[in-house]
Amino acid sequence: MTRFENSDSDVVVIVGSGAGGGTLANELCQAGVRVVCLEAGPHLTADDYVNDEWPAFTQMAWTDMRTTSGSYRVAKDFPNLPAWTVKAVGGTSTHWAGACPRFRDYEFAARTTYGDVKGASLLDWPITLADLEPYYDKAEIKMGVTHRHGRPPLPANNNYKVFANGAEKVGYRRYATGPYATNATPYDGRPASNQDGFNFQGDKTGAKWSTLVAELPKAEATGNLDLRHDCHVAQITHDATGRVDGVLYFDDGALHKQSARAVCVAGNTIETARLLLLSSSPQFPDGLANSSGKVGKNYMRHLTASSYARFEQPVHMYRGETMAGIVADESGLDTERGFVGGYYMETLSLGPAFLAAFVDPGAWGPRFTEIMDGYENTAGLWIVGEDMPQPTNRVTLNGDVLDQHGLPVPNVHFDDHPNDVAMRAYAWQHAAELYRAVGAVGVTDTPPYPATHNLGTCRMSERPEDGVVDRHGQAHDVPNLFVSDGSQFTTGAAANPTLTIVALAIRQAEHIVEQLKVGAL
Amino acid sequence: MTDPVSAQIEAEGRPHVPPSSLLPEDAVLRLVRVLKVAFPHKGFPDGPYERTAEHIIVTVSGNAFQTAQLGQGLIGLDAMRDTPFGDLEPAEALAVLEEIAYTPFFALLRSTTIVFMYSDREVWQLLGYEGESSDKGGYVDRGFDDLDWLPEPRIEELA
Numbered sequence: 090m091t092r093f094e095n096s097d098s099d100v101v102v103i104v105g106s107g108a109g110g111g112t113l114a115n116e117l118c119q120a121g122v123r124v125v126c127l128e129a130g131p132h133l134t135a136d137d138y139v140n141d142e143w144p145a146f147t148q149m150a151w152t153d154m155r156t157t158s159g160s161y162r163v164a165k166d167f168p169n170l171p172a173w174t175v176k177a178v179g180g181t182s183t184h185w186a187g188a189c190p191r192f193r194d195y196e197f198a199a200r201t202t203y204g205d206v207k208g209a210s211l212l213d214w215p216i217t218l219a220d221l222e223p224y225y226d227k228a229e230i231k232m233g234v235t236h237r238h239g240r241p242p243l244p245a246n247n248n249y250k251v252f253a254n255g256a257e258k259v260g261y262r263r264y265a266t267g268p269y270a271t272n273a274t275p276y277d278g279r280p281a282s283n284q285d286g287f288n289f290q291g292d293k294t295g296a297k298w299s300t301l302v303a304e305l306p307k308a309e310a311t312g313n314l315d316l317r318h319d320c321h322v323a324q325i326t327h328d329a330t331g332r333v334d335g336v337l338y339f340d341d342g343a344l345h346k347q348s349a350r351a352v353c354v355a356g357n358t359i360e361t362a363r364l365l366l367l368s369s370s371p372q373f374p375d376g377l378a379n380s381s382g383k384v385g386k387n388y389m390r391h392l393t394a395s396s397y398a399r400f401e402q403p404v405h406m407y408r409g410e411t412m413a414g415i416v417a418d419e420s421g422l423d424t425e426r427g428f429v430g431g432y433y434m435e436t437l438s439l440g441p442a443f444l445a446a447f448v449d450p451g452a453w454g455p456r457f458t459e460i461m462d463g464y465e466n467t468a469g470l471w472i473v474g475e476d477m478p479q480p481t482n483r484v485t486l487n488g489d490v491l492d493q494h495g496l497p498v499p500n501v502h503f504d505d506h507p508n509d510v511a512m513r514a515y516a517w518q519h520a521a522e523l524y525r526a527v528g529a530v531g532v533t534d535t536p537p538y539p540a541t542h543n544l545g546t547c548r549m550s551e552r553p554e555d556g557v558v559d560r561h562g563q564a565h566d567v568p569n570l571f572v573s574d575g576s577q578f579t580t581g582a583a584a585n586p587t588l589t590i591v592a593l594a595i596r597q598a599e600h601i602v603e604q605l606k607v608g609a610l
Numbered sequence: 611m612t613d614p615v616s617a618q619i620e621a622e623g624r625p626h627v628p629p630s631s632l633l634p635e636d637a638v639l640r641l642v643r644v645l646k647v648a649f650p651h652k653g654f655p656d657g658p659y660e661r662t663a664e665h666i667i668v669t670v671s672g673n674a675f676q677t678a679q680l681g682q683g684l685i686g687l688d689a690m691r692d693t694p695f696g697d698l699e700p701a702e703a704l705a706v707l708e709e710i711a712y713t714p715f716f717a718l719l720r721s722t723t724i725v726f727m728y729s730d731r732e733v734w735q736l737l738g739y740e741g742e743s744s745d746k747g748g749y750v751d752r753g754f755d756d757l758d759w760l761p762e763p764r765i766e767e768l769a
Contacts, residue, residue, distance in 0.1 A: 140742040143729055242765045246754045253763030265767040283748030293744040402759045407739060409754035441739050445728035453711075453720050454704065458651050461728070465738025527760060 093125055093315045098348035100125045100315070101601070102336055103355060104322045104364065107180020108590045109574035110355030111300025111308075112231075116598030118313035122605065125315045125347055126305075127338055129356070130176035132318040133183070134301070138291030142442040145290035149184060151176040155359070156487050159503040162536050166450035171501035172390075173539040174357050178318050179301025181357060181541070182587065186288045186412035187297055188435050188473075189234045189268040189588040191225050194218040195422065196475070196582035202422065203429040208506055209477035210387055214579040215551040215560040224592035232298040232591065233276040235267035235413075242266045243273045246284060246409025248436045251400070251468040251527060256416045256434075258526035259519070263417035270298040270588075271410055277303065284409040286438065320345075323496055325352050325368040325377055325570070333377075333570050339494050351601065351610050355573040355594075358388065358543035362484040362576060363499040365547065365557075378547075378564035383557050385484040387548055388501065389581040390540035392430075392474035392509045394517055395437055397448060398524035399463035399531040406438040406468050414470075419519065420583045428511040431583045432474025434520060439469065448535050460533055468524065472516040473542070475583045477506035484546050542586050547576035561600040562593060569610050573597055627664050628671045633681040638663045640684045643696045645723060647703040648716075653736055662727040669722055676718060683715030 093100050101117060103110045106128040114126045130151075139145050150173060157164040157171045164171075174181045195202040197218055200211040229237040236242050243266045245253065256264045271292075272281045282296040295302045308314040322338045326346070335348040354361045362385040368377035376384050414436030421431050439447065441464055448460055460467075487500040505513075521532040550556025553565035562577045564570040573594055575586045582589075604610045627638065634640060641663035642656065649659075670676035687695035690706045698706065710716050727733055734741050743749055 140744050245765050247757040250757045250760050254760045266765040284750040284754040285743045285748030408749035441728040441737050445724045453648050455650055458649055
């Protein structure tokens, strides 16, 4: 295990070890850059994981106190759980499902393409699909994404058979078992899926790409990575010139300082914005890198919803890779549907414990038990689409509530945009039609879960007044500060974000290495 | 108690349900009646309801306020109609619970049941869920693709 001195001001500090931070760490270490990666959670590995939803949730989820406000249903049903993400080495890449669609070209130019949508703070990204394509390739090869670069597809599991047959019946054609970042055959030293059906509880085999099993071990092998778990960063510090010079972090209750040449923040959208806000100072009174006032604003969580359908014959949806089924036919732009943006449908399964909690939060009585009694014959899908950024959807510090370290907790405020409401209603209806086409006897419209896709609170922008970071995720206000996770997304697009987060991290690493070479960092 | 799941649950023993002056002596029985109305699964035996009732009492046992609310709620249900709650017809009992669904008493009972009862191994078996699979090598050789009432779909993307 490599250990660098806390006073070593030559290291690059990365806050967070998930899809963004863990990938960036590996890319920098491979290029010879010395990295200290501070992870707030414990170092859980395959043997720690349990195939049981509530114990796994307790073990892995980020459950530090948070508060919510706004009109969205999560604020009522799960007021202290706005997001379902992971606090452990590997971050949320240890519980993601694996779906890997790319953004479409016009999704990088949402403002230009969709026009002035009332109430939405749409903005074009400062990069294009062409800028990102080489990095999408690298990310897909790194992650072993099925259906790409010669990687074989996963087979059809039971939930997919219902999903794909329903899709075909209603006229959809763009369905497949991927692209999906879990091995159908052994790849990169990791085995093929054994179809054990557990993703959100951690992967006990390593068949699924995560930074825990794929990036961090490679980074550690270079000798350039000092990975410290259970280290919660409380503040980023800066010198008199306004350049960051380190971070303050809690380890075992004590506060330490780690010096740094540059700091890259990848704490997942809520914590990344919170950390910049917590790092206010006389020079940065509204929070670090926040001259635009955009830190914490334009929080997006993707338009999500689910559909669970009951049939007269068994499905056993829980057997096999959870999300190895994607329908892309609704992912394009067609305003005839009554909304801008598009959405994907992806297979999804929950066990009885989580289905009971999430299928219709607050429900009980015969209508609820009918859903549960149909469990064995149930098929499920997730709806994931582009939601509209709004300046009032934002992460702020709630000074009335302190966490275990004495730090103000983040408050997440969210209201659905009318475009989100219209898309969700359309998507529920068409998902139900898909299932009815293959004989569903009952379909339940399930509302959004606590957010797994958290985006936008440090948006990328061409002009410093429009956002927090530039086209490389480098802060407009602070030259040696980077944002390296989904916070930098200018808009959300319809695609699941992990592939794009990884592509951006690879691209950002190249930029940092170049800046180090020329002495700019 | 012949099937392995039931036998295992029995072997693990029941939680100790602490007596409390704030609860009626037959609190478990009363709670089971409420749970059967609130979560009326046709095929469930008494076991899951009894374990859930006991769990609810254990959960509130460290909190006098919640225990008192639970005791008050269970006794108060009898006063909602001319007939005690336990003697009501199912439809009438359901109507009573709908009237009090917004109370902290019912909210506690509902939320605790959701988390506990649907993690019960016997309930999993009753619902047709197989639980842990990693220790059995997953489902790759155990039916992940055994659905046979629909045609085999295409898995590749269209060219």
